[in-house]
Amino acid sequence: MxxxxxxxxxxxxxxxxxxxxxxxxxxxxxxxxxxxxxxxxxxxxxxxxxxxxxxxxxxxxxxxxxxxxxxxxxxxxxxxxxxxxxxxxxxxxxxxxxxxxxxxxxxKRGEVAAHVASAVPLTKAQADSLAATLKTAFGSTVTVETVVDPSLLGGLVVKVGSRMVDSSLKTKLQHLKLAMKGVG
CATH class of the missing domain: 1.10.520.20 (N-terminal domain of the delta subunit of the F1F0-ATP synthase)
Incomplete structure (x- = not known):
């Protein structure tokens, strides 16, 4: 279907x-x-x-x-x-x-959902800290849904609505690889 x-x-x-x-x-x-x-x-x-x-x-x-x-x-x-x-x-x-x-x-509750991918599971304290930071940034309550993606190697990928912040080590390495190609 x-x-x-x-x-x-x-x-x-x-x-x-x-x-x-x-x-x-x-x-x-x-x-x-x-x-x-x-x-x-x-x-x-x-x-x-x-x-x-x-x-x-x-x-x-x-x-x-x-x-x-x-x-x-x-x-x-x-x-x-x-x-x-x-x-x-x-x-x-x-x-x-x-x-x-x-x-x-x-x-209905005025909440915003954040989808967070991390290389390792987030602790409760880390998830709460992230939710508090996102609440400050977006001005409303944020519910954090986490998934583990070992391919990220480290860091986080945070998606809130149409916005995405990718601070993963995988992406940083890909950018470095592209920059190195331009040098040679």
């Missing part, structure tokens, strides 16, 4: 879930459930296969997602939403739905 179509489906489902959660006063609970679900998707190849598999029936996906919701202790709104997504054969869109929901929530 084309990524534009997935984006449209994800936005539609995220908007519906967001509106329901807002009406029921459970935005924080649903956001916490979705953040936990996002972490599960990142950590478990089996879970990713479950949501992506066209071979599994609606019933099998529904039973699996219901069991997961119960064992994870998800709230009723999140559990029902996941059951609906399974019944409608839309679990494969789940990562995009989660991202769309969290973007909506951040926009």
């Amino acid at each position: 084309p990524s534009e179509t997935i984006g449209v489906i994800a936005d539609r489902y995220a908007a519906a879930l967001f509106d329901l959660a807002e009406t029921q006063g459970s935005l924080d609970r649903v956001a916490a459930d979705l953040a936990a679900l996002k972490a599960m998707l990142k950590e478990s190849a089996d879970f990713r296969r479950l949501i992506d598999s066209p071979v599994l029936s609606r019933g099998d996906q529904g039973k699996a997602i219901a069991a997961l919701s119960a064992s994870a202790g998800f709230g009723p709104l999140t559990a029902n939403f996941l059951g609906l997504a399974a019944n409608n054969r839309r679990l494969f869109v789940l990562p995009a739905i989660i991202d769309a929901f969290l973007r909506r929530l951040a926009a």
Whole structure:
């Protein structure tokens, strides 16, 4: 399925879930459930296969997602939403739905999302310090999402909206290599 179509489906489902959660006063609970679900998707190849598999029936996906919701202790709104997504054969869109929901929530709260790539995992203190620095620079609360990219060798690549700051050692070495080519 084309990524534009997935984006449209994800936005539609995220908007519906967001509106329901807002009406029921459970935005924080649903956001916490979705953040936990996002972490599960990142950590478990089996879970990713479950949501992506066209071979599994609606019933099998529904039973699996219901069991997961119960064992994870998800709230009723999140559990029902996941059951609906399974019944409608839309679990494969789940990562995009989660991202769309969290973007909506951040926009409502006036938060800005920063995507940070580092060569090694950031400590809690480093992530907090980075968030404080970004808050000063952008004038609003910044949520920091980190990923580890060992190819960077050192330093950080920070993306906030359309802005990017690349202070990675990899990029600095590439610039040095280009400068050296110009000398010879």
